[in-house]
Amino acid sequence: MNTTLRTEGLTKIWGAFKANSDVSLTFAPGARHALIGPNGAGKTTFINLLTGALPATAGKVFFGDREITGLPQHQRVKLGMTRTFQINTLFAGLTVLESIILAISEREGLQTAWYKTVEQQTAAIEEAGQLLTTLKLSADANTVTRNLPYGKQRLVEIALALATKPKVLLLDEPAAGIPSAESAELFEVIAQLPREVTIVFIEHDMGLVFRFAERITVMVGGKVFTEGTPAEIAADKRVKEVYLGEAEHEE
Numbered sequence: 093m094n095t096t097l098r099t100e101g102l103t104k105i106w107g108a109f110k111a112n113s114d115v116s117l118t119f120a121p122g123a124r125h126a127l128i129g130p131n132g133a134g135k136t137t138f139i140n141l142l143t144g145a146l147p148a149t150a151g152k153v154f155f156g157d158r159e160i161t162g163l164p165q166h167q168r169v170k171l172g173m174t175r176t177f178q179i180n181t182l183f184a185g186l187t188v189l190e191s192i193i194l195a196i197s198e199r200e201g202l203q204t205a206w207y208k209t210v211e212q213q214t215a216a217i218e219e220a221g222q223l224l225t226t227l228k229l230s231a232d233a234n235t236v237t238r239n240l241p242y243g244k245q246r247l248v249e250i251a252l253a254l255a256t257k258p259k260v261l262l263l264d265e266p267a268a269g270i271p272s273a274e275s276a277e278l279f280e281v282i283a284q285l286p287r288e289v290t291i292v293f294i295e296h297d298m299g300l301v302f303r304f305a306e307r308i309t310v311m312v313g314g315k316v317f318t319e320g321t322p323a324e325i326a327a328d329k330r331v332k333e334v335y336l337g338e339a340e341h342e343e
């Protein structure tokens with residue numbers, strides 16, 4: 093299946109306020125695509141419209157050939173579109189390995205099954221082991237998640253999202269609230285995730301954006317301002333005026 097994620101004229105209106113206005117974007121399979129823009133530009137709203145956390149006022153979302161605009165969130169996850177969620181209290185009290193096995197069991201519909209075959213259990217443990225390796229968490233497998241540094245907790249959240257076997261992974265400021273040394277490490281791991289997974293991320297740290305994104309969309313005032321490669325965006329004087337100049341001042 094063609095797994096391109098695409099929007100057409102996506103719009104979200106609250107009262108008289110247009111949080112997203114006619115947003116038409118295409119995310120190619122395997123893309124590392126950043127969404128940037130000033131505070132309040134509508135980036136999180138856009139991700140919420142993609143995942144189905146918010147209903148769109150107008151416009152369409154397509155996942156491959158299928159229109160998914162009205163599809164509930166959990167069905168979009170089943171199709172292969174997922175985002176990270178903060179680890180809840182249940183997961184925080186489990187070890188990293190237990191959490192990941194639980195997420196895999198949930199995907200397979202085994203979580204509440206009173207009987208699991210040895211094959212099912214072995215397959216889940218093997219898959220969890222591979223996810224731990226991918227996310228460089230093997231040494232932390234038996235640590236209770238809440239005792240990990242924040243940067244590693246973010247990696248566990250990504251592992252839990254990957255356990256749903258996504259084709260598209262949406263990350264809303266994955267490095268928010270963690271020390272900058274850890275955030276670079278976090279992005280190194282994200283950058284090495286398998287190419288089958290398309291990654292769309294919101295990030296305010298321009299160092300990380302220009303290091304890890306291969307395509308950048310700039311949003312301003314709920315609209316797409318421009319889109320291009322990192323080199324094109326860096327050279328765009330208008331982007332400097334509306335955003336990058338401001339972002340540089342903030343640092």
Ligand SMILES: Nc1ncnc2c1ncn2[C@@H]1O[C@H](COP(=O)(O)OP(=O)(O)OP(=O)(O)O)[C@@H](O)[C@H]1O
Nearest residue numbers: 106109110111129130131132133134135136137138
């Ligand atoms: N439930 C809501 N009702 C009304 N307005 C809202 C609601 N949620 C968000 N907004 C407004 O929509 C605008 C876009 O918000 P959004 O969070 O999408 O921007 P953002 O680009 O992600 O910003 P930031 O970079 O600060 O996270 C903001 O002005 C915000 O105040």
